[in-house]
């Protein structure tokens with residue numbers, strides 16, 4: 370009987386473990402073919418097959434990683450998550466490889482894609498590049514503004530406060546958070562986990578600050594699912610032909626201002642939640658004054674809106690003062 374109970378417990382445990390390891394699907398058809406020669410081989414040659422590690426002389430743990438067959442001993446083609454090598458280059462908790470000197474995110478993405486593409490011993494003439502996926506969420510236009518207006522702020526994760534030792538003001542320090550962002554896998558990313566918590570005790574930003582909006586959370590989800598690369602998109606051409614509050618102004622205020630100016634966290638007593646709130650501040654002249662920095666107080670405090678965003682708010686502000 371006792372053995373039977375142990376057996377059942379182990380089976381249940383295994384089922385739980387297997388389910389918890391499920392990954393979000395990566396649509397690899399969006400990416401170019403990744404090539405073993407020279408790309409993947411080069412990553413292994415310069416990071417793993419080196420003296421005292423996995424070259425022919427040392428062969429740490431029996432792994433020689435300067436050739437295709439040697440590398441394939443730690444790869445399960447088509448299945449990165451069951452590939453010993455992929456596990457050690459991404460697992461930051463146990464025996465991370467290379468020790469104390471993780472591969473760059475781009476290198477890890479390339480290895481993962483190559484394994485997903487069945488780990489062929491293929492050769493390409495040019496170095497493959499990973500183009501941003503179609504419908505991409507760009508770091509600079511979607512994610513960075515959220516970091517700068519909501520996470521990397523005073524009393525939270527700016528460089529001075531660095532709550533829990535975490536600074537969230539740039540791509541580099543975001544990616545440096547342990548397991549914070551796991552490329553391709555929102556469900557394994559600690560940062561995604563805390564922004565999606567429903568209990569306000571565990572959630573980030575913590576109460577009384579407002580949670581991220583559904584669309585901001587969705588942007589994080591897509592961006593991580595697309596590989597969490599430091600993608601830089603040029604801002605769309607500035608179209609100010611049809612400026613409305615809901616379509617043009619609200620998204621700007623929501624992403625860049627609302628985290629510090631809502632009913633729970635009203636810096637300087639300024640609330641920018643509803644159209645009425647924003648209209649009041651706009652009509653007083655304060656809105657354009659802080660955006661243009663003409664009164665000695667510049668908003669947002671730690672970064673700049675684009676000229677197009679300021680211009681959009683300005684056109685709307687002019688239209689409401691004419692209407693009144």
Ligand code: HEC
Nearest residue numbers: 518522625626629636637639655656659664666668669670
């Ligand atoms: C990181 C938090 C934060 C963000 C993001 C932020 N603000 Fe502020 N805001 C503040 C603080 C703090 C003050 C008080 C500053 C002071 O008195 O020096 C303030 C003050 C203001 C004021 C009052 C200025 C005055 O003359 O007294 C306005 C208006 C304002 N913010 C608008 C905005 C707008 C518009 C945005 C977005 C474009 C924005 N804020 C983004 C923190 C923030």
